[in-house]
Amino acid sequence: MSLSKREADAQLAEIDDVVRRVKQSRIYRLSGEIAMMWGGLQIAQFAVFAVAPNSHRWTWIAVDVLGVAFTLLMLRRAGVGGGGRIWRALAAFALFYGFGFVWSGAIGHFGPREMAVFWRTLFLFGYCLAGLWFGIGFLAIGLGLTALILAVYLFAGPLFWPLIALVSGFGYISCGLWMRRA
């Protein structure tokens, strides 16, 4: 059997295409699992908040610390921790929280509702940016959930807290499930 240069070129292009798609599928799967984990934590946070309304400060800190720790563990378990990537992920979280604290606390003096909306939309802004590199799914999730969260902020009135928990918690979980299958 012999192959022409054109056939060989086509086979190599085919291989590159499959490898690219496998890589993208692994990114979607891992990101989906991470989004589901954050969604679960959001629901747990709201459940604790509903039972003990004064606990919002420490539950917020606990959820973020757990979320960051689980995210790093999941990245490591998925084998994407090599080449200093875990440290870069940690640095990305540090920049994320640093930026958020400067704007929400030091400059913005946001109230509780604005805080809730700001941090969630800032998180989703990361998804929008990731969409430019990793696929349209990230962009769709980032923009879709941001629109829902802003709608809750503007129109939910007294139902703000349960609806924000519903949108962010179940929103992340359902988007995560969709990404795992994508």
Place this chain on the structure above:
Amino acid sequence: MGAPDEIIHQPIRLRVMAALTAPGCDAEGLDFTQLKKLTGATDGNLGAHIDHLARASYVDVSKAFVGRRPRTTVTATGEGRAAFARHVAFLKEIIAGG
């Protein structure tokens, strides 16, 4: 110059081997549904090609139940990886020899 691998040369089997040897799939392999999506093959067609690769000892096929659903996982063997690497080297040789 070498020769193309007759088993891997077929387009669907080429896609299967490319997917199974892609970085990150090394140990865990891929399940049947993922392979179907990546190759664009039908259930029966893909099953036949996986059997062909398994008979050549290029892949291992394991079946298990996840909950109540059967799940078929395919992983590339050492022999399969080596054959695929040789095939890719052969393709690159053709391009370089132009």
